[in-house]
Amino acid sequence: MALIVHKYGGTSMGSLDRIRLVAEKVKKVYDEGHSLVVVVSAMSGVTDSFVNKAKELNDDPPEREMDLLMSAGERESAALLAIALNKIGVPAESFTGRQIGMVTDSMHTKARIKRVTGEKLRETLTARKVPVVAGFQGVDEKSGSVTTLGRGGSDTSAVAIAVAMKADVCEIYTDVDGVYTTDPNIVASARRIDRISFDEMLEMASLGAKVLQIRSVEFGKKYDMPIYVKSTFVDGNGTLVTSEVKEMEDVMVAAVAYDRNQAKITVAGVPDRPGIAATIFGRVAEKEINVDMIIQNVSENGLTDISFTVPKNEVKKAVAQIESINKDIGARGVIADDKIGKVSVIGVGMRSHSGVAAKTFKSLADAGINIMMISTSEIKVSCVVAADEVDRAVRILHEAFELALPPNERSYKTVKK
Amino acid sequence: MALIVHKYGGTSMGSLDRIRLVAEKVKKVYDEGHSLVVVVSAMSGVTDSFVNKAKELNDDPPEREMDLLMSAGERESAALLAIALNKIGVPAESFTGRQIGMVTDSMHTKARIKRVTGEKLRETLTARKVPVVAGFQGVDEKSGSVTTLGRGGSDTSAVAIAVAMKADVCEIYTDVDGVYTTDPNIVASARRIDRISFDEMLEMASLGAKVLQIRSVEFGKKYDMPIYVKSTFVDGNGTLVTSEVKEMEDVMVAAVAYDRNQAKITVAGVPDRPGIAATIFGRVAEKEINVDMIIQNVSENGLTDISFTVPKNEVKKAVAQIESINKDIGARGVIADDKIGKVSVIGVGMRSHSGVAAKTFKSLADAGINIMMISTSEIKVSCVVAADEVDRAVRILHEAFELALPPNERSYKTVKK
Numbered sequence: 001m002a003l004i005v006h007k008y009g010g011t012s013m014g015s016l017d018r019i020r021l022v023a024e025k026v027k028k029v030y031d032e033g034h035s036l037v038v039v040v041s042a043m044s045g046v047t048d049s050f051v052n053k054a055k056e057l058n059d060d061p062p063e064r065e066m067d068l069l070m071s072a073g074e075r076e077s078a079a080l081l082a083i084a085l086n087k088i089g090v091p092a093e094s095f096t097g098r099q100i101g102m103v104t105d106s107m108h109t110k111a112r113i114k115r116v117t118g119e120k121l122r123e124t125l126t127a128r129k130v131p132v133v134a135g136f137q138g139v140d141e142k143s144g145s146v147t148t149l150g151r152g153g154s155d156t157s158a159v160a161i162a163v164a165m166k167a168d169v170c171e172i173y174t175d176v177d178g179v180y181t182t183d184p185n186i187v188a189s190a191r192r193i194d195r196i197s198f199d200e201m202l203e204m205a206s207l208g209a210k211v212l213q214i215r216s217v218e219f220g221k222k223y224d225m226p227i228y229v230k231s232t233f234v235d236g237n238g239t240l241v242t243s244e245v246k247e248m249e250d251v252m253v254a255a256v257a258y259d260r261n262q263a264k265i266t267v268a269g270v271p272d273r274p275g276i277a278a279t280i281f282g283r284v285a286e287k288e289i290n291v292d293m294i295i296q297n298v299s300e301n302g303l304t305d306i307s308f309t310v311p312k313n314e315v316k317k318a319v320a321q322i323e324s325i326n327k328d329i330g331a332r333g334v335i336a337d338d339k340i341g342k343v344s345v346i347g348v349g350m351r352s353h354s355g356v357a358a359k360t361f362k363s364l365a366d367a368g369i370n371i372m373m374i375s376t377s378e379i380k381v382s383c384v385v386a387a388d389e390v391d392r393a394v395r396i397l398h399e400a401f402e403l404a405l406p407p408n409e410r411s412y413k414t415v416k417k
Numbered sequence: 418m419a420l421i422v423h424k425y426g427g428t429s430m431g432s433l434d435r436i437r438l439v440a441e442k443v444k445k446v447y448d449e450g451h452s453l454v455v456v457v458s459a460m461s462g463v464t465d466s467f468v469n470k471a472k473e474l475n476d477d478p479p480e481r482e483m484d485l486l487m488s489a490g491e492r493e494s495a496a497l498l499a500i501a502l503n504k505i506g507v508p509a510e511s512f513t514g515r516q517i518g519m520v521t522d523s524m525h526t527k528a529r530i531k532r533v534t535g536e537k538l539r540e541t542l543t544a545r546k547v548p549v550v551a552g553f554q555g556v557d558e559k560s561g562s563v564t565t566l567g568r569g570g571s572d573t574s575a576v577a578i579a580v581a582m583k584a585d586v587c588e589i590y591t592d593v594d595g596v597y598t599t600d601p602n603i604v605a606s607a608r609r610i611d612r613i614s615f616d617e618m619l620e621m622a623s624l625g626a627k628v629l630q631i632r633s634v635e636f637g638k639k640y641d642m643p644i645y646v647k648s649t650f651v652d653g654n655g656t657l658v659t660s661e662v663k664e665m666e667d668v669m670v671a672a673v674a675y676d677r678n679q680a681k682i683t684v685a686g687v688p689d690r691p692g693i694a695a696t697i698f699g700r701v702a703e704k705e706i707n708v709d710m711i712i713q714n715v716s717e718n719g720l721t722d723i724s725f726t727v728p729k730n731e732v733k734k735a736v737a738q739i740e741s742i743n744k745d746i747g748a749r750g751v752i753a754d755d756k757i758g759k760v761s762v763i764g765v766g767m768r769s770h771s772g773v774a775a776k777t778f779k780s781l782a783d784a785g786i787n788i789m790m791i792s793t794s795e796i797k798v799s800c801v802v803a804a805d806e807v808d809r810a811v812r813i814l815h816e817a818f819e820l821a822l823p824p825n826e827r828s829y830k831t832v833k834k
Contacts, residue, residue: 068492
């Protein structure tokens with residue numbers, strides 16, 4: 001018999017009827033004799049309603065107070081699911097993050113898990129009961145204050161619990177049935193991926209983040225805990241996120257992802273002297289702004305342009321930082337452009353297959369799509385294009401790499417380096 | 418400078434505007450230089466909504482789970498008030514019952530407070546901050562589970578905290594401006610009482626319980642912590658509940674209370690032999706049913722009738738208990754009557770003034786109201802009357818003891834034993 005962690009998100013817990021449905025799913029696994037830990041998010045809408053109330057009272061609410069406020073939602077849903085389980089004969093007890101020993105650092109609203117002690121979980125499982133855990137929350141070991149793990153933190157709670165309890169698998173139930181080769185809203189023929197590596201999932205960024213919180217994938221990777229993403233509402237297979245296995249390399253490209261939340265900042269006409277990039281990015285880093293891609297143009301007349309991308313909501317801060325040092329660096333100007341998008345081709349198969357980058361650039365060029373910036377990693381090729389070209393670029397690349405076909409029918413399958 | 422505990426109930430916390438109003442009241446006291454601990458209930462409607470959801474999922478929800486569920490409401494309101502206070506420049510931090518060390522026994526949904534350790538409260542006050550505490554909840558010291566103190570439990574939280582912190586006074590802010598000589602909905606000329614003793618407040622039962630949870634009064638009495646009941650919405654005086662002082666004795670009757678939640682059970686034609694009452698009430702006590710008044714009629718032909726009152730919602734259980742032993746006691750029948758009400762005249766002045774009982778009976782008799790049962794204590798005379806006579810009986814007694822007048826203008830004021 002296995003030890004399995006189930007996690008149900010806000011949509012899955014979104015009404016009393018859905019909570020009953022979740023209870024039935026848990027009962028089925030329990031009745032098969034498996035041991036289960038269930039981790040839940042707040043009922044959908046609850047956390048938003050807390051945030052709205054707080055913002056109405058105070059446009060800058062203290063983060064410590066926000067954490068206590070927001071943690072209330074998962075307590076409600078955990079208790080309700082335990083109540084529903086007991087009704088159908090499954091002995092269940094609900095627990096808060098603190099009660100199961102979800103110990104975090106002191107970074108309110110985005111705390112990091114330090115450890116999961118889990119004594120209560122072990123006791124409860126030994127008594128052949130189902131612990132239902134309020135996700136998203138922990139306790140700061142220094143102050144004893146309630147912390148939360150950031151949006152989507154319940155995924156991370158679930159994986160961390162699975163690791164601490166040495167579970168066989170962590171199953172994340174959500175409103176989609178897995179991870180797709182690209183966004184099905186853009187490409188109707190997008191295909192569910194049966195199995196994807198942690199690294200690929202991490203590179204998928206926003207596309208993957210719609211399905212799993214990125215940090216939960218990092219956790220899964222670090223401790224080699226397989227994460228199975230499944231639909232709460234449709235029976236059937238989902239996507240298994242695991243460490244890399246040989247077969248994954250046979251697939252040249254796993255998915256095409258995109259990100260519309262980036263903006264491009266260009267520092268134009270900078271004197272091309274040593275240390276100038278360090279000065280600029282040091283200044284940006286002071287404000288903890290996440291810089292993604294960086295491009296420095298070829299120097300002309302001793303002047304160069306430096307372009308980089310940052311999250312859209314940090315553009316203002318980033319520009320202000322650079323303008324504050326402009327009399328030192330003497331740039332001609334700082335230009336922000338948020339009408340861009342990033343399109344990425346991802347696959348661990350790139351390590352063994354050649355030509356992915358070339359094929360990507362050629363496909364976009366043939367379609368007349370201008371590439372503004374390029375960055376690559378071992379398993380990803382990303383291109384910045386105009387915002388209104390993102391959808392078309394995704395469709396072209398999905399088609400070019402034949403992602404609508406089953407992996408073994410794709411023509412690039414056997415092309416080896 | 419004083420140390421004051423403020424408690425705000427669900428109606429006072431019932432909307433964001435009201436929370437802002439509460440924040441202003443707290444700020445005023447804080448700005449005067451006093452130290453404050455604020456205890457809050459859930460926003461009105463929240464706890465009911467939790468109960469409704471739970472009952473819809475499970476008609477008999479486990480009490481442990483109910484407690485975790487219900488405790489979420491006070492967390493929300495405590496965090497929101499702390500957020501509102503910070504907005505207007507009052508440094509405030511919200512705390513759960515556990516965080517302030519509200520330790521209880523294991524009786525879920527009606528836990529009793531064992532102690533309040535209060536370290537976090539002391540730290541917070543020392544830092545000249547205002548702790549905002551989620552009322553109604555504690556932690557079971559054995560299991561670490563969340564417990565709740567029963568309906569109205571936030572009053573008890575507040576008084577217990579006031580005792581633990583050695584506060585000067587515990588101020589309970591609510592939607593009425595104090596305790597009245599009777600229910601103003603029945604007698605329009607009912608008068609706010611400036612000062613009432615703990616004992617009188619306890620005897621007022623349901624009338625007083627609308628204003629303060631009975632257990633909070635017991636706590637106040639036990640530790641001699643004055644409780645000041647005031648209106649959140651109307652400035653002005655309220656009612657101070659304190660230990661008895663000499664002046665209270667000058668008032669013959671403080672208030673007229675009533676209780677419509679009792680039912681009468683008559684065990685008819687019981688053989689009048691020693692031990693029969695013990696058999697009956699022993700059996701009733703087995704189910705922890707609270708028996709209030711007991712009357713045994715004069716025996717006729719060796720048979721007697723025994724009547725007693727129990728809370729309406731326990732009538733069925735009580736009747737079943739007696740019927741289960743009827744072949745032993747050989748009663749002619751067990752008759753339940755829930756069309757009754759109890760009217761009580763209350764005042765510590767009765768200890769020194771004579772004639773209160775006589776005047777009570779005569780006033781009711783003159784009005785043609787039949788008294789079914791009588792019970793008296795040192796400071797109370799209670800009569801059971803027909804349910805549809807309760808309002809009239811209250812009016813008659815309120816008039817008879819001149820309770821609409823200020824105490825020093827009443828004619829019975831100077832009548833001494």
